[in-house]
Amino acid sequence: MSSKLTLGFALICLILNGCGPVSTSGNQELDKSPEPKTPVSITQISNAPLSDYIELNATATFQQKGIIKASSNGYLQTVNVKKGDYIKGGQTLFTIITKEAKSIGNAINNLDPSFKFTGLTRITANTAGFAGEVSHQKGDYVQEGEQLAVITNLNSFVFLMDLPYELTGIIKNQKALEVTLPNGEKLIGNVGSALPLVDSASQTQRIIIQVKTQKIIPEGLVAKVKLIRSESLNPIALPKESVLANETQDEFWVMKLINDTTAVKINIQKGLETRSYIEIKSPLFKPDDRFILTGNYGLSDTAKITINHK
Incomplete structure (x- = not known):
């Protein structure tokens, strides 16, 4: 009887020893599972x-526009300009013939051909530019001082920007401004004078921006102007x-x-x-x-x- 008990106890010990290593191996495999990445x-x-910057709109304009006026009463015998035409300085735009010349001019020349009386008055442009307005056509009767046309002075081209008054401190530090046209073309502009007037509703002050370009930019074109607040080079x-x-x-x-x-x-x-x-x-x-x-x-x-x- 005692031998059977001894044999049974030995079998139990063998079973337990056999199970032990399997359990330990499983734990080791769990410990070695990869950490998620x-x-x-x-x-x-x-x-x-x-650079930290803001963009504001600026409108193209001509500051100087010359008004061409009739120098005497009479009829427009020739009109050599149309709206939008490019005008050269000194170019003849209109000729005026007076009532008297129109009625008796030929008679005087018939009496004395050497006199060469025409009664015509030539009106010329005093500066180069574009004809923004043409108020009369050939054959119209005009009086002395009456407006005939308006010529924009190309040399007076600028952009006008309405600057919020709280940003006037920024504009003083701008050496050069980047002006971007709607087609993506970029121009370099310099800050000109500021008009001594603030709009009461928007609290903006109008700033003149001068640009140098050989390209003729149409009046009224709206561009973007970059104002740099701060920068790190x-x-x-x-x-x-x-x-x-x-x-x-x-x-x-x-x-x-x-x-x-x-x-x-x-x-x-x-x-x-x-x-x-x-x-x-x-x-x-x-x-x-x-x-x-x-x-x-x-x-x-x-x-x-x-x-x-x-």
């Missing part, structure tokens, strides 16, 4: 100049997507890679901010530092990552 894309710092900057913030927007950080599989949280101080980039004032990152661009939301400090190279 977040797929991310990366970026590096940019040193391209940044050699910043350390990162794309906006790589900068994270807390709910109260008073703490900012980036996720910096310390190797190909690990990123750590680095608190930063922001500087100038544009539509696409944010200047990093501190700490001073190196050109070869790498940062998470996408996939960084919700990552904890010392996060495990995998770089998406697509």
